[in-house]
Amino acid sequence: MKLTQHVNQGQLVYLSNTEDQITINENSYYRWLAFDDVIQSVMHLRCPAKLTLPHHYAVLMPLLFFKPEKVIELGLGGGNLSRFLSALQPGIDIISVELSQTVIDCFQGYFNPLKYAIKIEKNEALKWLQQEHSSTTRAADWLICDVYQHHAKSFQSRVNLLTALIENLQENGCLTINLPDLDDHEINLCLTILKQLQSSHHIIYFHIPRYLNVVIHLLPKHWLIDNLKKRSKKTYLSPTQYLRWKSFFSHYMNAN
Numbered sequence: 054m055k056l057t058q059h060v061n062q063g064q065l066v067y068l069s070n071t072e073d074q075i076t077i078n079e080n081s082y083y084r085w086l087a088f089d090d091v092i093q094s095v096m097h098l099r100c101p102a103k104l105t106l107p108h109h110y111a112v113l114m115p116l117l118f119f120k121p122e123k124v125i126e127l128g129l130g131g132g133n134l135s136r137f138l139s140a141l142q143p144g145i146d147i148i149s150v151e152l153s154q155t156v157i158d159c160f161q162g163y164f165n166p167l168k169y170a171i172k173i174e175k176n177e178a179l180k181w182l183q184q185e186h187s188s189t190t191r192a193a194d195w196l197i198c199d200v201y202q203h204h205a206k207s208f209q210s211r212v213n214l215l216t217a218l219i220e221n222l223q224e225n226g227c228l229t230i231n232l233p234d235l236d237d238h239e240i241n242l243c244l245t246i247l248k249q250l251q252s253s254h255h256i257i258y259f260h261i262p263r264y265l266n267v268v269i270h271l272l273p274k275h276w277l278i279d280n281l282k283k284r285s286k287k288t289y290l291s292p293t294q295y296l297r298w299k300s301f302f303s304h305y306m307n308a309n
Contacts, residue, residue: 067163069155074269079162083158086159094131094164101166102140108231109268111259112197114302118276120289121145121195122301125185125221127178128199129156132165132171139169142289148172148193149277150181179204182217186249194226201230205239212246219250227254240267257304278306 057229063085076087083105086096095105112134115121122145127133129151138145149171151157157173165171170210176183178200185192196218204214232240240258247256247269254271256279257273261268272278281299288295 054165062118067159069159071153071155073153075159075171077156077159084163084197086164094133096131096133096136101164102136104137106132106133106264108261108264109137109265110298110301111261111268111305112229112231113137114259114268114298114305115195115229115270115272116141116288116290116297116303117281117285117302118278119227119287120274121193123193124148124195124197125150125193126197126199127182129160129173130151132160134197136165139171140167143170146172147284148174150174150176151177152177172182179214179217182214185221185309192221192223192226196221196226196228198228198230199241201232202235203260205235207244211243215243215246216250219247222254222271224253225273226251227273228270232263232267232269238273243269256307 063080065078068079069075074089085097086093097103124147127151131151135147204210254273255274258269
């Protein structure tokens with residue numbers, strides 16, 4: 054059964070009383086989180102770490118090239134990425150920055166059944182980035198930003214967020230930005246700002262077929278993204294996963 058059919062057969066298990074209506078629905082196979090009736094995350098009940106949405110694969114493509122030790126995720130949602138990374142390699146230090154206490158409570162109560170050790174910082178993404186940049190805490194080697202749309206209210210707010218992301222981007226690290234449901238002008242504006250802010254990383258992006266997401270990656274220029282090997286020791290992915298994801302990556306690259 055297709056995922057859309059499952060979604061149409063769900064039962065409500067949670068409804069927030071906050072301004073931004075947050076709902077959780079489920080059926081026998083899936084549980085999903087929605088903001089104002091827009092689905093944000095879908096969890097497979099039997100295999101909670103399984104990726105369920107196409108853009109998640111695009112977001113996690115840097116796993117083909119390196120073994121991250123510390124990942125910072127801006128925007129928790131239902132925790133799909135954090136669950137996958139925790140199951141893939143329990144030693145990864147994962148920090149998720151989320152402003153909404155309701156979202157945090159929903160994740161802890163409904164979307165972390167295996168109790169993965171994911172650190173959650175209750176804070177606004179830009180403020181946290183600016184504080185982190187000025188601290189002595191060891192920076193992450195992978196930043197994943199899923200809150201861009203919340204900072205797209207003005208040109209200056211976009212610049213502020215992207216500047217903070219670049220300031221926290223390490224020379225050997227990578228940055229991933231998920232852009233959901235933005236028009237071509239907004240996407241091009243984001244790409245232009247990123248090119249102006251830095252020159253140390255490749256910028257690649259993927260349009261997700263049949264979805265509105267565009268996923269942008271800033272990858273270190275010494276990564277051989279055009280020459281993926283048949284096997285790699287620089288990945289947490291299993292040999293089977295690596296070959297499948299390598300195929301996905303080539304398909305995305307050829308489509309852009």
